[in-house]
Each structure stands twice: as structure tokens, then as C-alpha cells.
Amino acid sequence: MTQAIAYLAFDGTCADAMRFYEKVLDAKLEVLMSGADSPMADQMPKEFAHRIIHARLALRGGGTLYAGDAPAHVPYEGIKGVSIALDFDTVAEAQRVFAELSAGGQVTMPMQPAFWAKAWGMLVDKYGTPWIVNGEMLPF
Incomplete structure (x- = not known):
């Protein structure tokens, strides 16, 4: 596969x-x-x-x-145009991970309810990695 x-x-x-x-x-x-x-x-x-x-x-x-x-001789431009999405079974676990990943980074969308999850949010961590965190997925 x-x-x-x-x-x-x-x-x-x-x-x-x-x-x-x-x-x-x-x-x-x-x-x-x-x-x-x-x-x-x-x-x-x-x-x-x-x-x-x-x-x-x-x-x-x-x-x-x-x-x-990245190779040291290649100009590094950061991570662009993609986010790493994480789905968690519970809102509590999603909120914990969101809080820890966002420490020292930037929250771009605070945790909130959505039609696909009871809670979701977006952030860029202190290393420049963009994340989407989902807690308790909903059927749609």
C-alpha cells in the first residue's frame, strides 16, 4: 500500500x-x-x-x-504551502497537543468547533512547521 x-x-x-x-x-x-x-x-x-x-x-x-x-549551501526558505494535520480521538488530547506545539510559535486559528470536528485549530510552531490539530472528528 x-x-x-x-x-x-x-x-x-x-x-x-x-x-x-x-x-x-x-x-x-x-x-x-x-x-x-x-x-x-x-x-x-x-x-x-x-x-x-x-x-x-x-x-x-x-x-x-x-x-x-536542508543542505547548508542551499538557501532555506522555510516550509510553505502545506500543513501537517493531526486527528485526535478526544478534544482534551487535541487541546493539549495544540497548546504544547504552539508554545513559542504562532496560533493562526484558535481552537474552536467546526463541522468536521468538535475542536480544531491551526498554528505554526517555533520551528516553522504549520500544523492543523483536530479533536474528536464528526461525520459529515
Whole structure:
């Protein structure tokens, strides 16, 4: 079965971001590989060796997020035109995650009721990742 997996890009903050997401989302960080730890370490410029070339975060329920730092010599423009959507079984869990993800970031739509969920909201976290958080989905 084909799975769509978001691959987040960062500008040197990938390790911090993925550890933060692991904690907030009660997930498991399965891979956090720097250039220095990779099979191509001897080909990696020393000034880039600390950057993360691949991270994999296993989410509860079977979802996955991948991530890495953009190559240091490539201009980084941030994450644009996409949000990572999270659906939670309860409003309470959605509100907890929303509050933790938004700390130090920017709420773009406060948590509120919608026709598709008892609560939803939008934010950009302190690492620049846009999120949509849904709590208790409704049939429509």
C-alpha cells in the first residue's frame, strides 16, 4: 500500500524539532542520523557533518514523519504551502497537543468547533512547521 509521508525540512534545527515532536506527540524517534553518522561521512564536508540528513518519527496509530536539515549551501526558505494535520480521538488530547506545539510559535486559528470536528485549530510552531490539530472528528 502506498503511504504519503511528510518530509519536513529545517535549517539546522531538525534534531531539536524532532525531539520536541517526539515528546509532544508521544511518539518514538526511530532515526536521527547526521552526516557524520551516515555511510557517506567521509564524503561529507566537515562544516555540514553535524546537520541531520534523515530523521524518522513513528507516531501513535501508525503514522510517520520524516525530516532533515536542508543542505547548508542551499538557501532555506522555510516550509510553505502545506500543513501537517493531526486527528485526535478526544478534544482534551487535541487541546493539549495544540497548546504544547504552539508554545513559542504562532496560533493562526484558535481552537474552536467546526463541522468536521468538535475542536480544531491551526498554528505554526517555533520551528516553522504549520500544523492543523483536530479533536474528536464528526461525520459529515
